[in-house]
Amino acid sequence: MSAELTADHVPARRVSARIAAIAESATLAVDAKAKALKAAGRPVIGFGAGEPDFPTPDYIVEAAVAAARQPKFHRYSPAAGLPELRSAIAEKTMRDSGYAVDASQVLVTNGGKQAVYESFATLLDPGDEVIVPSPFWTTYPEAIRLAGGVPVEVFAGPEQGYMVTVEQLEAAVTPRTKVLLFVSPSNPTGAVYSPEQTREIGLWAASKGLWVITDEIYEHLTYDGVPFTSIATAAPELGDRLVILNGVAKTYAMTGWRVGWMIAPLDVTKAATNMQSHATSNVANVSQMAALAAVAGPLTAVDEMKVAFDRRRKAMVSALNAIDGVECPTPHGAFYAYADVRGLLGREIGGIRPATSAELAALILDKAEVAVVPGEAFGPSGYLRLSYALGDDDLAVGVARLQEFLGSAKA
């Protein structure tokens, strides 16, 4: 081929506009930076990662070891998931959400993240709008945009417990709205909607004819006696315009095993399975067998983890609220505290005056050697997300450093 001909055929862009528009996951980026600094010998405390510090329970690991020894699990298996796992997920959904589904409605995915991506890809046409309560988990808007959809953010600040109201949703709905995203307990805020709020929002969505995609991945992590409410059972009026997302990562300390799922009406599940059959096929069988042991087994391990998370939650929230310029509402779910740091912005800290929470987070990492995720990753500036799913000793050192560093802020 002549050089001239090649030049003629060089496309204008190397990376497509669609993919170039995707931002790096800010939470993973903060975690990677903290780990790199740690590897370089800096004593960084990481409040960035959204993963339990506990090992996966032994009986789950044993199930994986046994599966790895069976040649049938060395082969391809059905793209939608192992039939026994799909059935166990259907049963578990009845146990935990009170919602009756058939195993055929379950699609086993490569982590909850793939379920998020596939559900938006399956439901959205270009220009379809999705109402996304904010602060939101950083992946949702990217998954919506990748599918050609338009995320419409509805912000709820700390004065309303980071929970949106029906009035706010009503103001955001348009003739292009197809989906409402509902996440409780929430990442990044830890907010948990009450049964009444959940029903009210579900009824509103039903009255508008919207689909609801609900992410229940933190269902077992609630505190202070606050119950988890599934919008599926709180508002049966939604009928079949409902997709439930979930996974084993948070409940069973299985973030690295990569098993999640989506539950949808049969036509949607079938369409999503077709897509997955071309993209990734079945999830690793060994991981699926581990997930089977998890979802078909007891909830004792998560109950034990919860005791530790609860202790750390209280320690972190009271330490944060003791810092002048920081306000942190008590989170009732997940394992995150979402601190309002607007009172610190513009003040002199460590020799500079951070104007945004992104600048403040960078300063904290550099000067106090503590990794936190800035609010910009989840919505407006002015907030920091701190995960308390780390060891008690590290947590104590980290919050002491924050108190000392941020406590030095001058007017």
Ligand SMILES: Cc1ncc(COP(=O)(O)O)c(C=O)c1O
């Ligand atoms: C709200 C929420 N949904 C889904 C996920 C996906 O988890 P995974 O892909 O590890 O199963 C996460 C992980 O951080 C999350 O916070």
